[in-house]
Structures are given as structure tokens and as C-alpha cells.
Amino acid sequence: NAGVTQTPKFQVLKTGQSMTLQCAQDMNHEYMSWYRQDPGMGLRLIHYSVGAGITDQGEVPNGYNVSRSTTEDFPLRLLSAAPSQTSVYFCASSPARNTGELFFGEGSRLTVL
Amino acid sequence: GDSVTQMEGPVTLSEEAFLTINCTYTATGYPSLFWYVQYPGEGLQLLLKATKADDKGSNKGFEATYRKETTSFHLEKGSVQVSDSAVYFCALSSGGFKTIFGAGTRLFVKA
Numbered sequence: 001n002a003g004v005t006q007t008p009k010f011q012v013l014k015t016g017q018s019m020t021l022q023c024a025q026d027m028n029h030e031y032m033s034w035y036r037q038d039p040g041m042g043l044r045l046i047h048y049s050v051g052a053g054i055t056d057q058g059e060v061p062n063g064y065n066v067s068r069s070t071t072e073d074f075p076l077r078l079l080s081a082a083p084s085q086t087s088v089y090f091c092a093s094s095p096a097r098n099t100g101e102l103f104f105g106e107g108s109r110l111t112v113l
Numbered sequence: 114g115d116s117v118t119q120m121e122g123p124v125t126l127s128e129e130a131f132l133t134i135n136c137t138y139t140a141t142g143y144p145s146l147f148w149y150v151q152y153p154g155e156g157l158q159l160l161l162k163a164t165k166a167d168d169k170g171s172n173k174g175f176e177a178t179y180r181k182e183t184t185s186f187h188l189e190k191g192s193v194q195v196s197d198s199a200v201y202f203c204a205l206s207s208g209g210f211k212t213i214f215g216a217g218t219r220l221f222v223k224a
Contacts, residue, residue, distance in 0.1 A: 092157075099206065100145045100147055102157070106154075107156050
């Protein structure tokens with residue numbers, strides 16, 4: 001049972017480059033979300049989706065785009081990477097419209113030089 | 114807005130010691146409360162939850178009681194093991210679309 005799969009696990013970018021972090025879940029969950037984890041700040045919500053075709057902003061959405069064309073996939077796009085986006089990114093899903101019980105991927109560590 | 118405050122770490126204990134990690138929250142309404150655990154190099158996993166006042170969540174020897182009067186959800190374990198070394202996150206969900214996390218508390222357990 002794969003659960004939530006994130007790729008890549010590690011990525012190094014130069015300032016101004018763009019990239020996409022991939023997230024896929026095989027549990028038929030309605031709700032998917034992206035968090036970033038920074039030392040001393042816990043997890044902060046970037047964007048979330050309550051179903052295919054529906055997305056909304058979280059706490060720290062600037063510099064990131066998302067789309068949800070299928071139930072399974074929820075990619076996170078960095079439009080023009082900045083050093084402030086150096087972080088560990090987690091994708092999470094939930095079977096209902098966010099009961100708070102989240103299933104997390106293993107994370108993607110991004111470094112922007 | 115809603116928020117979660119956890120005790121700062123790291124917390125360092127010897128094996129078989131008693132563990133308490135404090136967590137307090139601010140929320141409108143009646144949130145559900147959670148503890149998540151993150152082992153090195155992994156994503157977060159749900160450890161336990163409580164959905165209403167006076168509920169006690171428990172799992173793997175860990176417990177936490179939802180105290181509405183003190184807006185707290187402290188995590189406890191009677192006898193920690195080296196394998197409990199991890200980062201622990203307190204979180205709340207108020208029934209909307211956002212789960213709010215605390216900053217995390219790192220636990221080191223020495224053999």
C-alpha cells in the first residue's frame with residue numbers, strides 16, 4: 001500500500017528557476033494539502049484542495065501554485081524559486097474534508113541557492 | 114486565529130523515564146486535538162487524537178487528555194524507550210479545511 005508518494009526527495013535549485021513537486025495518493029482521499037516545515041516554526045499550510053478542480057490558499061501561498069485535475073494528484077509548482085523557499089515540503093491527504101487526521105508523504109527537501 | 118503552543122525542546126530523558134510534553138491551544142469553537150510523531154527522515158504519523166472535552170487519546174503507551182478548562186492537551190508516557198526518540202507535534206482542527214500545528218518538540222532518549 002503506497003499511501004502518499006512525493007517526488008523528488010531532494011532537489012537543489014538556483015534562484016529564479018522553476019520546478020514542480022509531485023504528490024500522488026492511492027487512497028481515494030478527497031482532501032489534499034501541501035505544508036512546508038521550517039526549524040522552530042512547525043508546519044505551515046501552503047495550499048489545499050477539497051476535491052478535483054477545487055483548490056484554495058493556506059497560510060503561506062505566495063510563490064506557489066497548485067492544481068487538482070484528478071483525485072490522485074496534487075502537484076506544487078514553484079514559479080521562480082527564492083532562497084526563502086528552502087525548506088522541507090510535505091504533502092498530506094485526508095479521507096474527508098479535513099477531519100484533521102492527515103496521512104503524510106515522506107517529504108521533499110528543497111534547497112534554493 | 115487558531116494557534117497551538119508547545120514546550121520548546123529538545124527534551125532529553127533516560128530510558129524508562131516519565132515523559133510530559135506540554136501543549137496548549139487557542140481556538141474558537143470546539144476543535145479536535147491531535148499528536149503527531151515524526152521519526153528521523155520520515156513524514157508525520159498520527160499518534161493519537163481526541164475529539165471532545167475530557168476525551169483521552171492513547172496509542173503505543175502514549176496518552177493525552179483534552180482539557181477544555183485549561184485549553185491543554187499534554188502528551189504523557191510512563192516509561193520512554195530509545196525508539197521513542199522523534200519530534201512530536203501537537204495539532205488542532207476546528208472543522209474547517211486547515212489543521213494547525215505547533216512548532217514541534219524534539220525528544221532524545223538515552224540508553
